[in-house]
Amino acid sequence: MIDLLGEHHFNEIFLTDVFVPDWLLLGKEGNGWNQVTSELAFERSAPDRFLALFQMLREMVRLAGPSPDRATAAALGKLVAQLATLRSMSLSIAGMLQEGLQPNTESAVVKDLGTRYEQDIPVVARQLFPTEPELEAVETYVSMIARSTMSAPRLSIQGGTREILRGIIARGLGLR
Amino acid sequence: MAIRDETRMLLESMNRLFEDKCTKQVVDAAETGVFATDLWTAVAETGVPLAALPESAGGADAEWSDLFAALRVAGRYAAPIPLAETMLAGWVAAAAGLDVSDGPMTVGPVRASDRLTLTRDGNGWRLSGTASRVPYAKAASRLVLIAEGPSGEMAVALDGIAGATHTAGKNIANEPRDTLGFDGLVLPADAAAPLAGGVSRAALYRRGALARATMMSGALERAMDMAVSYAQERQQFGRPISKFQAVQQNLAVLAGQTAAAVAASNVGIEALGGDPEREEFLIAIAKARVGEAATLAAEIAHQVHGAIGFTKEYALQLATRRLWSWREEFGSDPEWAAKVGAYVCARGADALWPTLTAAA
Incomplete structure (x- = not known):
């Protein structure tokens, strides 16, 4: 299956009476969903939840130059402050995972905030440094804004949609 | 942490x-x-x-x-x-070897644009200039101010506001924020002393900003707790409003912003006492991020509460009016975000990751 960027990440697989020997079974029979969702605590709070567009942020800093005007500095600084906070939260969750805890709510918070931050990057970029996006452009920034704009919708869908994550957080608050 | x-x-x-x-x-x-x-x-x-x-x-x-x-x-x-103000006043006074008071103290200037000057007058000093929006100036038994002296910044200790022109003011949480004017106020020699130990106008301003960011993280926790409890108690259409997904999703956003505010203020707290430029950068991150959280979270906390949260009788406004005041004090979140941006841009794009991850 080809995605809207023209890339091949997903496949449709048909399984009909495929024999699986016991030694190829991961975990326990009937416990697959639990296995998958407990792994999500690692995935949702991991650095790729807020570092996928780091190169784009770096290009924005490059375009801003060493002494940007106040509005540009504030817009970039807001993103950097969000990133630094996400990194700190992710590190603290890594510590909880290391201790064998299950920070599912905390991980959902990091992913929800992380995807918001990443989806904001191309929005802020086109306000500060407008350009017509072109995926194959020679100029790094132009191709990055094309790629990040088109990949943005995926961020709040993969690994649990925004609505699912907020449902998990709500459960953590005792609301469900 | x-x-x-x-x-x-x-x-x-x-x-x-x-x-x-x-x-x-x-x-x-x-x-x-x-x-x-x-x-x-x-x-x-x-x-x-x-x-x-x-x-x-x-x-x-x-x-x-x-x-x-x-x-x-x-x-x-x-x-x-004035708990934060007394802590900071004691810190400034001690750095200059001046006495502290057992009572409530305050500190200034709290605005970057204000300027106080000390000039020699015989054996003593004359203090001139303005310190605006000084918290609890009238209630403080001692005011510790930083002024520009003949050879650098000095701390000045005043026992009360006698001798200053005093204009009462307050923030929207009705906390006193008084403007003090000094027109050549004569002070004894031992009322002022040079600052040492890294204490300065800039250091005071950023510690003040971190104090407000940290207080805001507490006020946000309060607003969130109130909103969660209220949503579980308040019945509408035959069930608690916490059972509606729209309300749950809002509360989840509120919880996320609150968690981010606590984490961001801790980023600043962990930087205290390190390299001054690095400390300033990390405190800037804290004040910028907590201010952003305060704006988003206060709106949701009120939305969840409906009309009751808008009343004076209900305590939510004690938290939200402080959030709306404190996010502007010791520099607003846009002001500190601009400092974050200026800091990373000055170091350049290729240094962005090392700049972010360097140890405090």
Whole structure:
């Protein structure tokens, strides 16, 4: 299956009476969903939840130059402050995972905030440094804004949609 | 950030104290302009306001991280006392070898654009200039100000505001923010001394910003707790409103912003006492991120509460009016975000990751 960027990440697989020997079974029979969702605590709070567009942020800093005007500095600084906070939260969750805890709510918070931050990057970029996006452009920034704009919708869908994550957080608050 | 046992014990005792002594009635009364003397006395008896000072100066050599943890509790309870200001005043005074007071103190200037100057007058000094929006200036038994002296920044200690022109003001949480003018006020020689130990106007401004960010993280926790409890109690259409997904999703956003605010203020607290430029960068991150969270979270906390949260009778406004005040004090979140941006841009794109991840 080809995605809207023209890339091949997903496949449709048909399984009909495929024999699986016991030694190829991961975990326990009937416990697959639990296995998958407990792994999500690692995935949702991991650095790729807020570092996928780091190169784009770096290009924005490059375009801003060493002494940007106040509005540009504030817009970039807001993103950097969000990133630094996400990194700190992710590190603290890594510590909880290391201790064998299950920070599912905390991980959902990091992913929800992380995807918001990443989806904001191309929005802020086109306000500060407008350009017509072109995926194959020679100029790094132009191709990055094309790629990040088109990949943005995926961020709040993969690994649990925004609505699912907020449902998990709500459960953590005792609301469900 | 791992919480030390000492910090945990301090937090528990501060929580108990504020739960007991800082009721809505106490905050309401203070907002009419009467200083909360009983609350101040109870907090002062714990030794927390001056605990960061060396033992020789009447303190306990406490960790600043513990004191900031106490400020988070004070913010949570909307404590109408100059706790942060007294901590900072003691810190400035001690850095200049000036005496501190047992009573409430305040500190200034708190605005970057204000300027005070000290000039020689015989054996003593003359103080001139303006310090605007000084918190609790009238209630403070001692004011510790930083002024430009003949050879650099100096601390000045004043016992009360006699000798200053005083213009009363307040923020939208009705906390006193008074403007003081000095027109050649004559002071004895021992009322001023040069600053040492890295204390400066800039250091005061950023510690003040971190104090407000930390207090805001406490106020956000309060607003979130109130919104979650209220949503579970309030029945509408035959069930608690917390059962509606639209309300749940809003509360999840509120919880996320609150968690981010606590994490961001801790980023700043962990930077305290390190390299000054690095400390400034990380505190800038804290004030910028907490200010952003305050704006988003206050809106949701009110939305969840409906009309009841808009009343004076209900305590949510004690938290939200402080959030709307404190996010502007010691520099707004856009002001600090611009500093974050200027810092990373000055170091260049290729240094962005090392700049972010360098140890404080």
